[in-house]
Amino acid sequence: xxxxxDIAAMxxxxxxTVSRVINNHPYVSEDIRAKVQAAMEETGYVVNGxxxxxxxxxxxxxxxxxxxxxxxxxxxxxxxLFHAREKGYQVLLxxxxxxxxxxxxxxxxxxxxxxxxLVLTSRASNLDNWTKxxxxxxxxxxxxxxxxxxxxxxxxxxxxxDRLFCELAExxxxxxxxxxxxxxxxxxxxxxxxECYQKYFGEVIEGQNFFTGIEDYESGYSWVKETFKNLPIPxxxxxxxxxxxxxxxxxxxxxxxxxxxxxxxxxxxxxxxSQLLNFSTIDFLPTEIGPAVIDYILSDQGMINVAKEPRFIxx
Numbered sequence: 001x002x003x004x005x006d007i008a009a010m011x012x013x014x015x016x017t018v019s020r021v022i023n024n025h026p027y028v029s030e031d032i033r034a035k036v037q038a039a040m041e042e043t044g045y046v047v048n049g050x051x052x053x054x055x056x057x058x059x060x061x062x063x064x065x066x067x068x069x070x071x072x073x074x075x076x077x078x079x080x081l082f083h084a085r086e087k088g089y090q091v092l093l094x095x096x097x098x099x100x101x102x103x104x105x106x107x108x109x110x111x112x113x114x115x116x117x118l119v120l121t122s123r124a125s126n127l128d129n130w131t132k133x134x135x136x137x138x139x140x141x142x143x144x145x146x147x148x149x150x151x152x153x154x155x156x157x158x159x160x161x162d163r164l165f166c167e168l169a170e171x172x173x174x175x176x177x178x179x180x181x182x183x184x185x186x187x188x189x190x191x192x193x194x195e196c197y198q199k200y201f202g203e204v205i206e207g208q209n210f211f212t213g214i215e216d217y218e219s220g221y222s223w224v225k226e227t228f229k230n231l232p233i234p235x236x237x238x239x240x241x242x243x244x245x246x247x248x249x250x251x252x253x254x255x256x257x258x259x260x261x262x263x264x265x266x267x268x269x270x271x272x273x274s275q276l277l278n279f280s281t282i283d284f285l286p287t288e289i290g291p292a293v294i295d296y297i298l299s300d301q302g303m304i305n306v307a308k309e310p311r312f313i314x315x
Contacts, residue, residue, distance in 0.1 A: 002040075002043035002044065002045045003045075004018050004019060004022075006043065006045075007036060007039050007040060007043065007045055010039045010042075010043070011032075011035045011036050011039050013032060013035075013036065017032060017036070018036055021033050021036040021037065058116050059113060059114060059115060059116050060088060060089050060090065060116065061089065061090050061091070061092055061114070061115050061116060062080075062084055062089050062090075062091050062092070062115055062116060062117045062118070062119065062294075062297065063091075063092045063094050063106060063109055063110075063115040063117070063118045063119065064077065064080055064091055064092070064093055064094060064118075064119045064121070065094045065095075065096050065103065065106055065118065065119070065120050065121060065123070066093060066094065066095050066096065066121055066122075067095070067096055067097060067098050067121070067122045067123075067124075068095055068096075068097055069095065070215060070216065070241075071216065071241065071242075071243050071269070071271065072215075072240075072241045072243075072268070072269050073121060074271075075269070075270075075271075075286040075287060076121070076142065076286035076289065076290055077093070078290075079286050079287045079289070079290025079291065080119060080290045080293065080294060082290070083290055083291040083294040083295075084294050087294060087298055089116070089294075089298070092109075092115060094106045094109075096123070096124065098122075098123075098124035098182075098186075099124060100124050103123060103124060106118065107133055107136060107139075108136075110136040110137030110138075110139070111136040111137070115137075116137070116138065116297075116298075117137060117138035117139070117140070117297035117298070118137065118138070118139045118140075119139075119140055119141075119142060119293055119297065120139065120140070120141040120142065120143065121141075121142050121143060122143055123141075123143070124186075127145060127147075127148060127150060130148045130150055134150070138297045139151065140152065140153060140293055140296055140297050140304070141153075141154065142154055142289055142293060143188070143189075144156070144157070144158075144188065144307070146188065149303070149305070151296065151303055151304045151305070152304065152305050152306065152307075153289055153292045153293050153296060153304065153306045153308070154289070154306070154307060154308070155284035155285050155289065155307075155308050155309075155310045156307040156308065156309055156310065157189050157192060157193075157284065157310065158192040158195075158196065159307075159309060159310070160282050160284075160309075160310040160312065161192055161193045161196040161197075162196040162199070163312060164196075164238070164266065164282070164312060165196050165197055165199065165200045165201065166199075166200060168200070168236055169200040169201070173235050173236055174201070174235065175232075175234040175235045175236070176197070176201055176209065176234060176235065176236045176237075176238065177208075177209045177210065177211065177234045177236075177237055177238070178193060178197065178209070178210055178211075178237070178238040178239075178240070179210075179211045179212070179214040179220070179223070179237070179238070179239050179240050179244060180193065180210070180211075180212050180214070180240045181212065181213070181214065181215040181240060182212060183206065183212045184204075184206075184210075190212075194210065197209075197210075208231075209234075211223065211227070214239075214240065214244055215240070215241065215244065216241070216243050216244060216247065217243045217244065217246055217247035217250075218247060219244065219247065220239060220243070220244035220245065220246070220247030220248040220251065221247035221248070221250050221251040222247075222251070223247075223248070223251070224247075224248050224251035224252050224255070225251045225254065225255070228252065228255060228257075233252070233257055233262055233263050234263060235263060235264065236263065236264045236265070236266065237263060237264070237265045237266070238265075238266045239265060239266065239267050239268065240268055241267060241268050241269050241271075242267035242268060242269040242270070242271040242272075242273040242274045242279075242281055243269075243271065243273055244267070245265050245266070245267035245273065245274070245277075245279055245281075246267075246273040246277055248265060249265060249277055249279070259277070259279065260278075264279075264280075265279045265280075266279065266280045266281065266282070267279055267280070267281040267282070268281060268282050268284070269281060269282075269283070269284070270282070270283035270284075270311075270313055274313070274315065275315075278315050279315055280312070280313060280314050280315050281313050281315075282310050282311070282312055282313070283310060283311040283312075283313055284310045285308050285310060285311065288308060289308060292306065
């Protein structure tokens, strides 16, 4: 197979000139450009895309870590994909399943120059090795990181939790339960939610007013069918995702309970479920965070800490 040296010999130009043609360099005459391109077509020369990218100092690929494929990340991922494409970049989705070793492998992609930047969503590790990580390349988080101080553009979830529980308490609601995927020891958002809950409704007790291992329609449906055989229905159920809320509504419907008559449900994500089933939800603004994250990671801007206030959509 022909290489750059062969193309240079055939056309009587230098390897540097051939490289300039391949990289669409502006300072090449049209005659030379046409001659080199004709030689490439004649020999079937195939441009090494990776070599071209590295010669430009960029890979034009961004990595996005996700704990797993779940609808709660759909709007954020779609926003990141769309705005990265607008900037001429592709996105590599990197599932971690909250495994620290896997997360560390993804960080090494920056060091190997396989990606030009890394977007973090939810993580398992606490980034104690941040000093070493930031030397590998551009990293930004879409989730608040308490320590250490790293670049962040995130929804202020704790502010949303506090507002929600405060409003419920002011309405005279006394019996509220909430669900989450991970427990308090594993999830920052769960800890923040529990702290805000306790300000208005007392101690958080798993299995009584806080339930874990729930993350989608099916698990929400199964959870209520099993749980409310033994427990009284609360006034409000705060579900950790809109699809989870939809499953809860379906399961309670089979138990003879009607939403907005026997109980109220609140979801997260502002997905189509909340519109179709007419329940309140919290929008964590992924369509605003996505473009802001892409713009930041492709810039030369230093440390950033932007907290966006979520929207509470009442229905």
